[in-house]
Amino acid sequence: MLGTILHAPGDVRCVHLPEPEILAPTDAIIRLSASCVCGSDLWPYRGLQDIGAPMAMGHEYCGVVLEIGAAVKNVKVGDFVVGSFVLSDNSCPHCKHGFQSSCEQRAFMTGAQAQIARIPLADGTLVATPTHPDEDLIPSLLAVSDVLGTGWYAADAARVQAGSTVVVVGDGAVGLMGVLAAKQKGAERIIIMSRHKTRQDLALDYGATDIVSERGDDGVTRIKALTQRIGADAVLECVGTQQSMTQALQVARPGSMIGYVGVPHGVQFDGANLFFTQVGMLGGPAPVRRFLPHLMDLVLSRKINPGKVFDLELPLQDVAEGYKAMDERRAIKTLLRV
Template sequence: MLATVLHKPGDIRCEEVADPKILHPTDAIIKLSASCICGSDLWPYRGLQPVDGPMHMGHEYCGIVVEVGAEVRNVRPGQFVVGSFCLSDNPCPHCRFGFQSSCAQREFMSGAQAPYARVALADGTLVATAEVPPAELVPDLLAVSDVLGTGWYAADAAEVRQGSTVVVVGDGAVGLMGVLAAREMGAERIIAMSRHASRQRLAREFGATDIVAERGEEGVARIKDLTRGVGADSVLECVGTAESFDQALAVSRPGGTIGYVGVPHDVSLDGQRLFFGQKRMLGGPAPVRRFLPDLMDRVLKGRIKPGKVFDLQLPLADVAEGYRAMDERRAIKVMLSV
């Protein structure tokens, strides 16, 4: 089949690779209904993360099960499924604690920017719908797999509640999904930090009540002003740089909570600053599996439309243009038809 391979930074190709096969009796093979490019795919693409030989890219997926290993019990060929980018067994203590992204057997999905993909730990990872959903819901269900699940986790980790005042740091696809999640969780005020008109529009559409275009000290001053000097109850840190963490710490109130989902790059936190600032923090790779049934249900009922985050659709053959468009921030998130 033709699939996406990153050979070295900047060199991404759609090329012939071997079809995926069942390797373990707990595997499933799915035919993808669509795939997409993640902001985190840009780290190796930009050379900011090592590339040790050709990488099969793609970890967001939904589609039809075509084959299962001998031990798979929970899904069967013909079913439409969504899975998390973190593969998990589900009965281990970490999974039962709701942290499937730290599963004792955790693997990270790869090779999903392709027509077919192998999903390890299928029973623990995949959630099937009752029926094959209509095609127009595929973008929304695909979003659940990572970008929405991660934005949702940011809001969950940041303890967004009915009536909360929330700041979202980062206007990438995950940040925008964080806005949607905060609104679904009943936040009263959702302040999106964004400097880009198209992202500001989408943030408003997803539920942002205020937009702050300023950054750094000016951004902090604007948010203090909007919150009568108090700061935010919950901050969603959706970037992962030292600057974005600094912003998140500065705009959260004492006793407020920061949920962080951008992999921290060169971030070091000063103990005394956290201590005297009284910031509660939780982050990590999102345990999307915990949220999958609920989020799929919200999509199937038409309550949320996270697929709006895809603002560019390309055929898989044009995946290189998709990476370029995201790298140059011409696109928020690219969906690939496979």
């Protein structure tokens, strides 16, 4: 089968690999319906995260179950399934509290930029659809696996409510999904910080009410003006740099929450500053499993269309171009036909 290996920074290749096999009785094997490239894949691609040995890439997935281990009960061969990018047993205390991304057995999915993939902890990780979905829904169901689930978690962690004024920091695919999530949760005003026309357009399509293209102090000034100097009720931080986190803190009103889902790279917080800013924070890898049933329903009933975030579609063979286009910001997010 074909699969994707990152050999070194900038060197990602679609290659022939042995088909994955059941290794544990809790595994399932799925044939992917589609795959995609994540913003977080760019960290090692750009050399900003050490990989050591060559690494099988891809953690977003949906597809049809080919085989299950002896212990798997919740999905069966032939089911169409979507799973979280975080593997979880969905039964440990952290899972029961809705934080499956901190499962006691937590592991992160790899090897999903491929035709076939092994899904460990299948019972706790996968959710099947009632029937096989229409083909045109595949991109949106794929999006649920991580990018939508992560944007949704940002809004959830930031406690977006009906009537909220929300600021989204970051116009990558996750930020755009954050806009969609805020809209679904009834936010009245959704301000996205974005400097790119195509992303601005998609943000408006997903429900953004205001675009702020300025950054730094100018961006803060604009947002303060848009919010009658109060700041936002909820901030979705979808980047993970010191600059983006500082922006988030500066536009959040006292007592608000920042939901931060961009993996922090080199970010430090000063305790006294956080204290007197009086802004709350909750972040981490998204517990997508908690949201899967609801988000799959929203997609299957065509109430949301997160799949529009894929603005480049390539065959798996051209995965290298898929990474390159995202790295150069020519594409928001690349869908890979497998």
